[in-house]
Amino acid sequence: MGMCYGVIGRAFPGIEDDEPFDQYQKIVTDLSKGVDDRREIMTFNHPNLIHRACLPACMHTHHFNLLGDDLYLESYQRSSDYALGQPFNHFQVAFLLLITAQITGKKAKKMRHHLSNVHLYENQVDIFKNEQVDREPLPLPSLKINPEIKTLEDLETWVTMDDFELVGYEHHDPVKYPFTV
Numbered sequence: 001m002g003m004c005y006g007v008i009g010r011a012f013p014g015i016e017d018d019e020p021f022d023q024y025q026k027i028v029t030d031l032s033k034g035v036d037d038r039r040e041i042m043t044f045n046h047p048n049l050i051h052r053a054c055l056p057a058c059m060h061t062h063h064f065n066l067l068g069d070d071l072y073l074e075s076y077q078r079s080s081d082y083a084l085g086q087p088f089n090h091f092q093v094a095f096l097l098l099i100t101a102q103i104t105g106k107k108a109k110k111m112r113h114h115l116s117n118v119h120l121y122e123n124q125v126d127i128f129k130n131e132q133v134d135r136e137p138l139p140l141p142s143l144k145i146n147p148e149i150k151t152l153e154d155l156e157t158w159v160t161m162d163d164f165e166l167v168g169y170e171h172h173d174p175v176k177y178p179f180t181v
Contacts, residue, residue: 036066
């Protein structure tokens with residue numbers, strides 16, 4: 001994907017001779033110590049490097065707030081393909097809150113996901129109106145995370161997909177949308 005998302009979040013380019021800055025490590029360290037300086041922000045946007053990314057980050061900023069031991073997350077997205085991308089993006093925000101709370105020893109409280117430029121592509125509109133919009137909502141599942149995951153290093157070294165379980169997941173039949181770039 002180039003210079004966006006994880007590369008920027010974990011190794012934000014330094015200036016001149018500065019080392020890259022790991023935004024997420026700073027957040028995890030601060031929150032683990034109970035520190036919330038109102039700057040617990042991770043951005044995936046580096047305007048000077050957009051030309052080196054396959055696409056500028058759609059979900060570009062995550063802002064963590066700590067109130068006592070309760071952890072909150074506000075995430076911001078500049079563009080949202082509502083039919084194909086949004087369901088995954090919303091889960092990403094929830095997962096980021098849950099896993100960050102677990103590895104910092106905090107309690108995941110609430111998330112807010114701010115969307116801008118929410119859209120359907122022309123070749124998605126009829127499918128959305130005729131197949132998806134009238135579906136009855138299903139009960140929300142819960143995510144079970146292996147309680148042995150306690151640090152960011154755990155996530156980086158030994159955690160696998162088997163350490164996560166989606167409990168109570170129900171789904172409708174798939175909707176087949178064309179992919180649009």
